[in-house]
Amino acid sequence: MFFHSLSTIVLQKNLQFIGICQIHIASVNFKGIFAILQLLLTNGADINAKDKYDQTPLILACENDNLEYARVLLSEGCKPDVITPSGNSAMKIACKNANYWFSSHCHKNISDSMIVPAVHIAKCLLGKISSLSLEATCLPAAVQFSHHDIVKDLLECGMSVNQPDDNGRTALGCACMVESVEPDIVELLLRFGADVNRGGSWGKQKPLKFAFAHNSLEKIKLLLSYGAQITSEEMTELVSMNLSRSILENPEVINFYSKDLRSWRFLLAAGFTPTFHGAPGTVNDLLMKLRQMQKCSSYNQIVPWIKSLLFPLRSLKSWCRISIRRHLKFSINDNIEKLEIPHKLKEYLLFSEVT
Template sequence: MAAGRGHDAIVKLLIEKGASVNLKKAPGYPLVIAASNNRKAVVKVLLEKGADSNARRDDSTTSLHIAVMRGCSDIVSMLLNKGADTDLGDNTGTTPLHTAVWKKHCKITQLLLERGAAVGSRDSYGRTALDIAMTHGSQRSLSLCLKHAKINAQDCQPLHPAISLNKTAVVRWLLENGADINRKDSRGQTPLLYAMLEAHDHLVELLLLYDVDPDAERYDGLTPLKLASEINREDWAQKLRAKRDKHKYRSHSLHSTS
């Protein structure tokens, strides 16, 4: 009760009298209760007295989850300074970073990212913080996630969702910052093939400015060049054939000099 009502002096007295800072009683750990009610002074006392910053509620949320949800950046900072784990997921795999991005708490998003929160962590729906930023986050949150994302890491594949969502500026940023333009998704589709199938002509034209593979096969053998022919896009087919010739010339030159 004292933790939730912000009575830090009473909390101190209770601790001095032997009360445990990590005793879980309904409705939860003292630290979680204090964070839930934005009681900064109480949070400070509890952390100084050894409260576990990673203690979980029944739904696996931590004090950090709660503080992020409430938008309490000061409490978030205190918890991080005491070792709160930025990547602990709740029972749906949602991390504090997922929540910060979803709630558009940009200051907290930046705090978490600066402390090493993983942009590529996925919740139980398969979404990363970057995915959420593209669909529900603010432009600032998206920029922060892009800046900290390892765009070619195994657990990060932002080009395909950016194309699906028709996010031209994001696609351009990813390409300019070295995203693998020929990386395939789970169905074997490259970003170019994906853009062609989605009928995002402007994105196809953008991707064609880069070193795309015209013969990269999907699981069923479909390639960008084959698709261009099937849908009667001779303009794309011409550019793709030129890229194929360029690839062949480059390969021949490499073999000739080796």
Template sequence: MDCTFSFSSATQHLPQRDEEQLQQWKCSRPWYHGAEHSPSPGDQGRTRSPAGQGSLSRRLEPLECRDLLVQNALFTGDLEMLQKYFTRDSAINLIIEARGAELRWTSRKRGLWSLSYEQELTTPLHITASRGYTGCLRLLLLRGATVNFAPGGTTALHEACAAASAACARLLLAFGADPEAVSQDGHRPLHLCKSPDSIECVQELLQHGASVKSRTEEEGDTALHVAARHGLTDHVQLLLRHGAELEAENEEGQTPLNAACAQPHQPQDMDRYYRVCQMLVESGASVNTADRDRQRPLHLACKNANARVAELLLTQGANVNIMSYSGNTALHNILQAAAYKLEHQPELVVQVLLNHGAIRIWPGSLLKVLRHCHSCPRAIEALINSYDRVHVSEDWAEAVPTEVVQKYPRFYQSLFSLGQRPRSLQHLARCTLRTFLEGRLLTVLSELHLPKALHHFLLLSFEDVLY
């Protein structure tokens, strides 16, 4: 084969260019044509020759590399070996096939199909950028690698941002990488900054002209949607400073606030999502914007059992009783999720909603709630304490598994005993006052300098027993 790529003597025959496959690849990959004509820093001032004429043309044409020593040097970041392999006259824009984890049907010849692992096309530039090998990346760029080459559907800049490698992103941008390049999946580099460590990548992209208003092609997400969905406080703050749109809606009709509230998260991340929502709300985000399913941020926050976010939205004017398209209120959502979100303390959400005037469950449905939420007795406690009386029958005891009763004996014994005795006078006084102050309970209580214990009692504090 006529090429000037230098290899070890044991592997000189391994890089190959299959002309038929290469022609098919050229026709099916729109990225190739733009890359072929994109000047790189090492090519400034040079005149390109037609294909097959001159070393520059040979160096820029994509070749298929199967040399394991070259691949190992790239994947391990062996700068010394890369300096040996990638000389100034070498073919830099090599295509390397990496095997993905998913099986798919493929055909290399017409009529013959086989089930094999998906082949992902990558290049030396992509490999070094995705692994943070800045020295290797600089070498390749100085030797003439095409900075926006994207045989696998993404540029090296996409890879650097996805890996949160700010140094590599900075280097690629300095060599002319397009901060607005669109991947095959319709994502720009800014949309791939999904981890807390990627904040410096966001800064670099914005400084080099990336637009905070650009959207992903399928989902219609802006960078603010992405940052909010992943609970990235620093990203949200930075994007807002650069003019990100608070009320931009994606294909699902979600604003960034909706996206943050809708994203399931672990208990240890609840504070992070609260701070994101707080930042968006304080910047002017609407707390009542509905998505395509007529779900508001409060509906979504309650599905994820984040009490602090629910409290934030309610204090900013969220409608506690509005229904989604499916007919659910926020209280319905938290009761449906309680059994699966025990570590999130769903009882706090039930308490918050009731104290903000949520319409209570029809008493005839309390048995159904008990069957579903028995593993979260405090949610049952808050709900039962919002009524002056409930009809407790033998079916209630049958609705709670024995092992749950044994785990919370004091509470469930007190609940089942309500079938034989009335509620206490203290509880009845609480219900009377709550009914009288309905709709303005929190406002009035904040002005009444009540003893702390009485204040908590009126707001349905948990005692793990009913009386």
């Protein structure tokens, strides 16, 4: 009876469609609202009508995480790419809500039934128009919590793998910056075309540097296999950081084969070398730490092998391996596996020398 009365009032008073959207959003538990929606549509209501803030019904549905309503609007052909004067769109709002949920609730063991509607709304929007994937993203936040299935779903729906979020983070940058993110997430992003040398909006934020900071050998291996690069100056910065974190903190117990130095050795084997002729600030910082190291009581035990890390003398065999890798397509490891060469030679060429 109540539903019939409300339907009659809607038609008699000729209420604007946008007003009914607000009623629906405020009354999400009212079961008859979809019937009212169909009634309005069959009587010529404008599905893209705007309120005084230029918000469409779809934008309001996204603001309130109303997945079912958003699905109905999209299935009825509403415009998904309307942008308000304030710069908001359905996708931006859905991603903003999804990012908030990821930062507040998400963890990698969460069940699909607990996933916030905003994530599903974003996937619905991506399915309607691919260009929307360039304007907003919730992928970095999803990656941060290592939820493989959500990340894969968003990528398969068309969300841009390289779009930075509002904090300037890329998905691959987050995957390498957060130590708890599994390497399979890194591989998934790389297979979907992630820029291997872009970790954020700032040019110096490189995934390889993030992985090095956590001594994440598996991630480093994947990044190198997809062509990750750093300059000699950047290698010098990493070496300086490694000196502080490992050798200067534990001079009595550290040695060439210590776990803390594996990332350093890995990058040396890949052909990267620190320089003493680069930016003065970086070089001076490294030289200062080397002078500090000379004051350690164990310096005489350190100096024989530390020189090989600072001034590596590579063999002809090592240079050949570096050259062969640089001439292979990505993923380098995958293409090495396909080469018709002896197994031992294949093992030598793979990015696995330290692991």
